Amino acid sequence: MNHKYLDLAFKYAMKAYKSNEVPVGAVIVKDNKIIGWGYNQKEKNNCVLDHAEIIAIKKASKKINNWRLDGCDIYVTLDPCPMCASAIKQARIKNIYSALNNFDDKNSDLVRKLLKKDKTNPEVNIITNIEPLKSKKILNSFFAIKRDK
């Protein structure tokens, strides 16, 4: 865990914020090198798939020309949704470092179960609530503006 990558994930989250997207950012690191990054672009691209983590995985796989992101870590500003958690696991990413535990408890519980070892993939470790106040501040500010509109 290196805090500078989480800081970078926050920079990407702010790019989402400025583009009027739910502000979430992600950075993928292998051997201390950034191989993928992304921020939420669901509204711009009009596609539910374009979460920060999915975009980062796509970039990382392309970068190393391999769907197996063995030995990689992903830094995220918010715990992944089930779609992203399952993608992270199938990509064999080793660790998730997350700034904030997902507020939706039901999905949070599912995500924990999802990340466990199964028939085809090893377990993904998740270390969460590393920087909850910063992440909450950005998300709350975003949703407050949305509500006011």
Added chain:
Amino acid sequence: MNHKYLDLAFKYAMKAYKSNEVPVGAVIVKDNKIIGWGYNQKEKNNCVLDHAEIIAIKKASKKINNWRLDGCDIYVTLDPCPMCASAIKQARIKNIYSALNNFDDKNSDLVRKLLKKDKTNPEVNIITNIEPLKSKKILNSFFAIKRDK
């Protein structure tokens, strides 16, 4: 439920088979029109994201220029994995018609939970094991060849 769309999903599964990919196909239908389709291309594209359902969702969202696939059905030759199930739900697809229940019981149970209503998305109905023998035959043949190699 219209069986011709499941037949078409099987045709796409066979395209995956012939390209040496785990043979799974998907078709998305809205108002009796096909708006998306896909087959597994994970190995070719070197990316865990390129499951049949994800490719079909991407196509459908582009086709109707909307991430909300309200009122759509998805026909699949195998129950979705958690990544695809969560994407289907977030895209607000109404029904999943699946030829075969997933053999991995642990994920199958998780997928059922995933498809239930949550804070942001309505429940997705799943009707499965519509044509299990055909789907199993294709999958078993594929994995038998893989084992022999």
